[in-house]
Ligand SMILES: Nc1ncnc2c1ncn2[C@@H]1O[C@H](COP(=O)(O)OP(=O)(O)O)[C@@H](O)[C@H]1O
Ligand SMILES: CC(=O)OP(=O)(O)O
């Protein structure tokens with residue numbers, strides 16, 4: 553790495569999307585903590601469909617957002633299209649200012665508890681974990697391989713969703729199943745979205761004017777994938793996702809918690825195959841399974857029109873969320889704040905209002921005016937009298953990945 557190489561490209565490859573940001577980590581910082589100035593941001597959606605969309609905004613040049621629609625077959629093609637967009641703005645991957653590429657990797661198992669420079673052995677381990685993150689790790693691997701091919705000389709860093717959760721106590725991480733079987737197959741609760749839970753719990757402490765070590769926070773990361781975590785003094789003590797990102801909350805297309813006997817029943821009685829059940833629970837369940845839509849905007853629109861299926865889906869989603877708020881209040885003993893984040897948590901005021909409704913005895917309340925505010929900034933939505941703060945705290949997985957990546961390669 554040269555002294556002038558202060559930029560980091562972050563790739564957050566999801567099952568059908570890639571989010572990316574190019575950041576400068578050291579804009580004349582005079583040795584202070586790497587801030588992270590965004591030079592370009594973008595998103596490729598609906599990869600593998602006819603109507604893929606690449607939206608790219610070159611912030612460094614002050615250029616407007618450019619949207620390109622048309623089929624993008626796979627993650628490799630998506631990354632090459634992103635590289636071409638960056639080049640068009642003079643921000644190409646060939647830049648000597650690029651210090652590293654940081655990758656979100658969803659499953660890191662037990663081995664990876666910190667950001668890691670990727671070599672063949674690391675890549676092999678991420679590959680070994682594909683069966684426990686089938687929607688995510690393959691996309692992450694393609695992202696890494698494509699980036700390596702474009703810039704073989706650069707450090708590629710993996711930042712794992714699971715890392716933040718490795719502090720969970722054994723009694724929260726273990727399933728109550730035969731210990732020998734669990735250990736032989738490394739079956740335990742790993743938890744995901746950790747980069748977001750870490751970032752948001754820290755930002756929530758900041759919003760309260762406290763040090764992270766002083767506060768207990770329940771973080772509700774509600775995106776398409778969704779998870780809750782209980783964070784005590786900056787350390788994760790429980791989280792809702794498990795061996796895979798299927799456990800826990802009701803999600804866009806995933807069932808979340810379910811009696812495992814449902815799967816035996818589907819195979820023995822309904823005649824479904826292992827793969828059928830996998831697809832059912834991961835892709836055809838959750839909100840989409842309940843009402844045909846996984847986008848909360850569309851669900852709210854349908855409810856406003858009196859659609860009962862959409863309303864029931866919403867109620868099931870909220871009921872599960874409430875159960876986790878209650879459970880994590882008990883786990884933490886004292887809660888200082890409940891923080892909503894990610895696409896639904898940051899934007900859907902009715903979800904926040906419904907999730908906290910009736911929890912006054914637990915010290916929780918929502919101020920309707922504050923809850924209606926739209927802003928990209930962390931903000932309180934609880935009235936002053938509430939014993940527990942409720943907040944909207946926008947997540948920034950890409951910034952967190954960039955900071956962790958830069959800290960590792962510039963050390
Ligand atoms: N304005 C909005 N109102 C309600 N829900 C929204 C809004 N914008 C986005 N969402 C929800 O956020 C989801 C995407 O969240 P996001 O955190 O980007 O998910 P992911 O990273 O899993 O793709 C959408 O599926 C939609 O349900
Ligand atoms: C782990 C996980 O569920 O990620 P996402 O929300 O990006 O699907």
Ligand SMILES: [Mg+2]
Pocket residue numbers: 775776777894
């Ligand atoms: Mg996400």
